[in-house]
Amino acid sequence: MTDATSNLPLDRARESESGPIRKFLNATELDTRMLGMVGALLIIWIGLHILSGGLFLTSRNLWNLSVQSSSVAIMATGMVLVIVTRNIDLSVGSVQGFIGMVMGVAQAEFLPRVLGIPLGSPSMWIIALVSGLVVGLLIGALQGFLIAYLAIPAFIVTLGGLLVWRGAAWWVTSGRTVAPLDPTFQLMGGGPAGSIGATWSWVVAIIACLAVVFMLVNGRRQRKRFKFPQRPIWAETFLGVVYCGVILGAVSIANAYPWPVGIVRRYAEANNLTVPEGGLFIAHGIAVPVLIAIAIGIIMTFISMRTRFGRYVFAIGGNPEAAELAGIKTRWVTMKIFMIMGLLAAVSAAVSSARQNAATNVMGTLDELLVIAAAVIGGTSLAGGSGTIVGAMLGALLMQSLQSGMVLLGLDTPLQNIVVGAVLVIAVWLDTLYRKRF
Structure with missing residues (x-):
């Protein structure tokens, strides 16, 4: 009993000394390794966008x-x-x-x-x-x-x-x-x-967002049922907003990509549609x-x-x-x-x-x-x-x-294979370092 009591001030001291980033990660329970991979993906995308001229x-x-x-x-x-x-x-x-x-x-x-x-x-x-x-x-x-x-x-x-x-x-x-x-x-x-179009893509996005909300609410209910620690309300809200934002953003990108002009023309002729002067926009969707x-x-x-x-x-x-x-x-x-x-x-x-x-x-x-x-x-x-x-x-x-x-x-295939092989070796090396640390 004495040991348990004496550990409380120490735990509180450690919690107070942890930075805001650590507190945020603890509250949201985000996987730091997954965040690192998402960050690497964004860096690669931005770098390739710049190098490819947009x-x-x-x-x-x-x-x-x-x-x-x-x-x-x-x-x-x-x-x-x-x-x-x-x-x-x-x-x-x-x-x-x-x-x-x-x-x-x-x-x-x-x-x-x-x-x-x-x-x-x-x-x-x-x-x-x-x-x-x-x-x-x-x-x-x-x-x-x-x-x-x-x-x-x-x-x-x-x-x-x-x-x-x-x-x-x-x-x-x-x-x-x-x-x-x-x-x-x-x-x-x-x-x-082989795509579902803009309307059905938004329907899928709404269903997915509702599923995210349901899983967060149900997860909170299950934690309470089994007396597990609860995430703060703000953390649950943040996760819901981020997940739904990613879903809606992905669908927006899919709906922003139109059918090629030739396919649109043939589609309009087959369905007796009039193509306006600016062209007919038909989204691919998901x-x-x-x-x-x-x-x-x-x-x-x-x-x-x-x-x-x-x-x-x-x-x-x-x-x-x-x-x-x-x-x-x-x-x-x-x-x-x-x-x-x-x-x-x-x-x-x-x-x-x-x-x-x-x-x-x-x-x-x-x-x-x-x-x-x-x-x-x-x-x-x-x-x-x-x-x-x-x-x-x-x-x-x-x-x-x-x-x-x-x-x-415009890189040659042999160079592409070199890059992929190097990435695989680096990934295994990082996995080794991660396992030693944690």
């Missing part, structure tokens, strides 16, 4: 950036679970390319010629997508089985998968590019038709692949934070031996993680091939580097046991920002 921070480039980031962000959410359990998956890019080729062949050759289902048929895109998901699930199950039950290191299995599935993608069509794809399937790739990536991010966040499976994943990463002794079926959990990774690679393949309206043998090349870098930059530790889905998706946006900016600056 081309980077435009509605057109930011909209395209969001679409390009989607496929990497989708796979990065699964890579978080893989790395958290102290494994690695070097095959995701090759798996993506192979599955993309399978879905392309199904649409352009197998279904029309063998089953007589023409392009544009309502069932065409569904059959193609389901076939890709099944193949991804089977590939993930095979690799997961080899890793979990045959005790082959994940590095070796997925390194072999990198070579096997890249070769299999070529073998399916002997190196040919497969095109075109089903028009409905193409909607998953974005573009004027792209479908971005919505897919956000939906997967929400689902994966729920799985990792709100389910028993998610708790098992982090328990295995924290201490595999203790998890085994606690009765967790570590091998089955590991196998399921790679099955999820296979499914996400299939979704990413659908988004990428739909965006290009073709399945090519180069699809997914070196994407494994971007995905791993996105997860590590987003706070997933290669030592296992820690990582966030949101951080990985922000990491994907950061990596794609670098690539997009280097393209605008």
Whole structure:
């Protein structure tokens, strides 16, 4: 009792000595590592905007950036679970390319010629997508089985998968590019038709803001119920304003990017619309692949934070031996993680091939580097046991920002690879420093 009483003045003294920034961070409970990544992203954006002569921070480039980031962000959410359990998956890019080729062949050759289902048929895109998901699930199950039950290191299995599935993608069509794809399937790739327009984008923004308010209110109610410390009202209000501001700002940018003039003209002719002298402004709005990536991010966040499976994943990463002794079926959990990774690679393949309206043998090349870098930059530790889905998706946006900016600056592909590799090494180094400090 005496010790507890004597510690109170010391705690109050420490609290009073802490600066306003520390008090602000304690009140809002913001992750300093996440803030650092957001700050780095803003610095990169501003720097690229200046170096590109004002081309980077435009509605057109930011909209395209969001679409390009989607496929990497989708796979990065699964890579978080893989790395958290102290494994690695070097095959995701090759798996993506192979599955993309399978879905392309199904649409352009197998279904029309063998089953007589023409392009544009309502069932065409569904059959193609389901076939890709099944193949991804089977590939993930095979690799997961080899890793979990045959005790082959994940590095070796997925390194072999990198070579096997890249070769299999070529073998399916002997190196040919497969095109075109089903028009409905193409909607998953974005573009004027693959976006939801201004009105529905604002509807999504309002729903998202209401969801933010609900989560803050519900979180406060749950803290009170279980007698946990409460955040100050001003901190809750600040977080709500910031989150909603980011959502509304992102939608404003998406709605500021208009359809190309030629597409608008054809649309007006098809719908008997009169184009005014200043032109007809039709906003893209949020792209479908971005919505897919956000939906997967929400689902994966729920799985990792709100389910028993998610708790098992982090328990295995924290201490595999203790998890085994606690009765967790570590091998089955590991196998399921790679099955999820296979499914996400299939979704990413659908988004990428739909965006290009073709399945090519180069699809997914070196994407494994971007995905791993996105997860590590987003706070997933290669030592296992820690990582966030949101951080990985922000990491994907950061990596794609670098690539997009280097393209605008006219840098050659070899130099782009050098920069990406250097960023990955620096991210791992910073993760090591962070773990030693905290």
